[in-house]
Amino acid sequence: MKTLPAGYLPLILGVIILGIPACSKKAVRSGGDSQALQEEMARGEMAKGGATKEGTNSSFPDTSFSGREDSNSLRGLDRNPSEERLGGNAANAGTPGGGHTNALIAKADSGAAARQLAEIRAEQVASVAAGLRDVFFTYDSFSITDEGRHALSGNAEWARSNSYAQLKIEGHCDERGTSAYNLVLGEKRAKAVRNYLVELGMAPTHLSVVSYGKERPFCTEHTESCYSQNRRGHLVVKTGK
Amino acid sequence: MTFRAVVFVSLCVSIGAAWIIESGAADVFLEATRPDFRKIPLGIAGIENMSGSESPEGRVKLGTRIEDVLKADVRRSLVFALVDLPSLGIKVSHLGVEPDASFKQAAENGVSVIVWGKAGIKSGSKDADLSMDGYVYDVGSNEIVGGKRYIGSTSVARLMAHRFADELVFRYTGEPGIARTKIAYVSELGTARELFVMDYDGYDPRQLTADGFLNLMPRWSPDRRFLVFTTYRNRNTQDIDMIELATGKRWTLVAQGGLNITPVLSPDGNSLAYASSHEGNAELYRLDTHTKAVKRLTTHAAGDLSPSWSPSGRELAFTSDRSGGPQIFLMSADGSNVRRLTFDGDYNAAPAWSPRGNWIAYVCRTPKKEYKLCVITPDGQKHLQLTTGLGVDDSPSWSPDGRHLVFSSTVDGKSQIYMINVDGKDLERITFTGTHNSAPSWSPAS
Secondary structure (H helix, E strand, C coil): CEECCCCHHHHHHHHHHHHHHHHHHHHCCCCCCCHHHHHHHHHHHHHHCCECCCCEECCCCCCCCCCCCCCCCCCCCECCCCEEECCCCHHHCCCCCCCHHHCCCCCCCCHHHHHHHHHHHHHHHHHHHHCCCCEECCCCCCCCCHHHHHHHHHHHHHHHHCCCCCEEEEEECCCCCCHHHHHHHHHHHHHHHHHHHHHCCCCHHHEEEEEEECCCCCCCCCCHHHHHHHCEEEEEECCCC | CCCCCECCHHHHHHHCCHHHHHHCHHHCECCCCCCCCCCEEEEEEEEEECCCCCCCCCCCCHHHHHHHHHHHHHHHHCCEEEECCHHHCCCCCCCCCCCCCHHHHHHHCCCCEEEEEEEEECCCCCCCCEEEEEEEEECCCCEEEEEEEEEECHHHHHHHHHHHHHHHHHHHHCCCCCCCCEEEEEEEECCEEEEEEEECCCCCCEECCCCCCEEEEEEECCCCCEEEEEEEECCCEEEEEEEECCCCCEEEEECCCCCEEEEEECCCCCEEEEEECCCCCCEEEEEECCCCCEEECCCCCCCEEEEEECCCCCEEEEEECCCCCCEEEEEECCCCCCEECCCCCCCEEEEEECCCCCCEEEEEECCCCCEEEEEECCCCCCEEECCCCCCCEEEEEECCCCCEEEEEECCCCCCEEEEEECCCCCCEECCCCCCCEEEEEECCCC
16 A cells, blocks of 8 residues: 655646646547437437437436335344344345345346347358458557558448448457446547548448447457457448347 | 544443443444544354254355354454454353353453354244344443344345344444445356346345346445446447346436446435436536436536546546546536546546545556556545556445445456455455456445
8 A cells, every 4th residue: 555745746746737738639529429329319219218309218216315214224233132034035025124135136038148149140240241341549549540541441442332331330448447438438439430431431320339448358368469459440230220 | 524423442342332322322423444443352252053054055054154254244344353262262152141251251351242143943943944143242331232033044144144243333333334235246148248236245146137238337226226327228329227126127217329328326316427428528417317307517528427426415526538548527516616636647537436425436547557446535635556466457336334445356367356445455356256247336235
């Protein structure tokens, strides 16, 4: 456990302030519009959850918390303890002392995983057949390299002769950094790819972006060669919804 | 930090626990994170194996199993110091409900509390119920201050120990204890990541979702009935969902397009803070859970994410890369008064405000480019690095007593879940199976 002396703070502050101009290009808005996604939403995804046009649900249970006691609360030690029945599984869910957090469900729709896998495979097959090429990024960056531009030119070429195709651009990151911040970085990468494809003449309505952050790695070793595989904009031909 | 009716443990011990009994234990507030706090020496004289205590699930007898769980809970409470009675030459045998002669010897050795009990299958029970009795002797008041009698199936043997441990903590601090708390987390199944919930010590994992794709970053509702989390609807869009633990029922709370991540309910449950990029880049929003009105909290060309409520619900800590790399910022819950909190290093993210309010935990990138856990006071005056070494640490979440953090780390290769004390001691791995366990969220206490 280490503590930095407070005296370092002004120095650190100074270094960071000096460093800001050099880093500020990172703060440039990455891909302003999200039209494609919004249009996709409008096609009815929201209706499934009963969501309103504003994108938030109009009815879900009350989550307010007044701090009141529940059946799980402690009852204190007794000089002459009476029996306290404890329930710990779904069968005992209604028993006093059981309480809701003990009564967890098991598995839901077990066919969902198989359906997802089949759809992912169909997308993979279509993408391989199209010869789509991915774009790779350097550490912490969402700038498209010369190699990346070359790959995207080829992809745009394919798209011109397959004008009905819908492309999905997945943003991926390596395992370094937090899960949440990598989702933001992944979106920046996907949008950078999308914006370049639009520059090459592709219609924004044929492109959608999604960020998977570091949650769907292509490679799971803790090595730079693996990390560089995972920092990518992955292009997929959308086959389903 | 709260200072209501602070009672030092030394006071309780020397003047006598009788004061606690007379004034009502629930009124006593004990701040075990204070530097002058001293743990209460507690000895467990054994949970005797009664007839029928052969465990149906294993070789270890039920009483012994309960005793082992109780010892671990007492140690993790950080309220008590677990004293090994046999090593002091103290042998307690065949305890009834009367103080034993050996208690005097224990008192002379500085032991303040002695706990014992028995467990077995209840005689005459047609359901073959497990019964556990526990008793507490307090040296200060020189009496058995009380006990508990639990009945249930053998599958709740661990819960009996957890509940008894929490009663002990409640008796001596007025706080409910953490032994019955749960940890929600994400676990990999094939290529999918699903939500799970386990006991705070890593036992009894239960799968909550089976969507076959990605469910990320669960957070508890303050009443422990729900989790809010990010789900990928048909793999292509991110929504914020809520699931009810008791039933598995789900609702979509936010479906706006773009990123919709890091949802978290306010301590009063009346607001959901989250990050969404549906208006361009990641910004913070607040959904009123009653009126369903959405208020945008941040407006900046850089990314804002990972909101964490202060215990009062008046402020939010969050991650923003508005000054280059990600840093921790604070703001009022209405989005005003934004100010930067962290200045050390070029990558600080995933803030988690302690339920006691005195610390904000976060992931800090060290000069060696390792992602470790740090804590900082909300005034920025003091900060500490809690973990060291290899591996990417992520997603710190506080125990409801503010004395522990749970987090994920790749220190052992695959991402697994660990807990650590706020002083950086007692690092403990709590998940051991699977290819990937991450994004832990510690439940509130009950």
